[in-house]
Amino acid sequence: MDIAKVIEYTNLKPTVTVGEIDQLAADAVRLNLFGICVPPFWVKRAKRELGNAMVALVTVVGFPMGYQMTETKVDEAKRAMDNGADEIDWVWNISAFKTGLPWTKIELAKASKLIHDQEKILKVIIETSLLSDEDIILACKICSDAGADFVKTSTGYAGEGATIPHVQLMRQHLPPMVGIKAAGGIKHYKQAKDLIAAGADRIGTSSALSVINIQ
Numbered sequence: 001m002d003i004a005k006v007i008e009y010t011n012l013k014p015t016v017t018v019g020e021i022d023q024l025a026a027d028a029v030r031l032n033l034f035g036i037c038v039p040p041f042w043v044k045r046a047k048r049e050l051g052n053a054m055v056a057l058v059t060v061v062g063f064p065m066g067y068q069m070t071e072t073k074v075d076e077a078k079r080a081m082d083n084g085a086d087e088i089d090w091v092w093n094i095s096a097f098k099t100g101l102p103w104t105k106i107e108l109a110k111a112s113k114l115i116h117d118q119e120k121i122l123k124v125i126i127e128t129s130l131l132s133d134e135d136i137i138l139a140c141k142i143c144s145d146a147g148a149d150f151v152k153t154s155t156g157y158a159g160e161g162a163t164i165p166h167v168q169l170m171r172q173h174l175p176p177m178v179g180i181k182a183a184g185g186i187k188h189y190k191q192a193k194d195l196i197a198a199g200a201d202r203i204g205t206s207s208a209l210s211v212i213n214i215q
Helices: 018-031 040-050 069-083 092-099 103-117 131-147 162-172 189-198 208-211
Strands: 005-008 035-038 056-061 087-091 121-126 150-152 179-183 200-203
Touching: 005 018, 005 087, 005 179, 005 208, 018 040, 018 208, 035 040, 040 056, 040 069, 056 069, 056 179, 069 087, 069 103, 087 103, 092 103, 092 131, 103 121, 103 131, 121 179, 131 150, 131 162, 162 179, 162 189, 179 189, 189 208, 200 208
Parallel strands: 005 035, 005 200, 035 056, 056 087, 087 121, 121 150, 150 179, 179 200
Antiparallel strands: none
């Protein structure tokens, strides 16, 4: 398995420096990774560093809590795409979801239209570690009904990251055309391979070099 083809090499640390962003891009190009995921502030710089390389540029919106006003998140996504982002990892409003508000789906539908109108990809982060199995099943339905291209397990900043049982559950309750991005705590090749076997289509990791070198 050429696992490099599904890896989104990530650095979303609050202390990330420009040198680390440049290195992330250089490593992704050198190793032929699928993409890199960087903070919104660094999207324009990362786009410049990637140049014409066939490496997707991913950023986050509403990171990491997701409870910003929808208008704020929409503006953040617009700016990210204007700066060169190919894919948006949108943290959904877990607070609204837990409260049972219909706004959860309305926000994602707005996100879907905005991002798809620009022919970009929408990945929705549902933060599985904060959800029950029943919550995850409902989350998958809301995300797919709203038009998400992928559902992503975790931000990596709220408890446990991606797990095999959660990915399996998501795969059982998502349509085949909706992908799964497993992220959070993925540090080794076997771990990534097992998550792919469980149903993940993408792997988000800040340990891409370790994941690849263990093969």
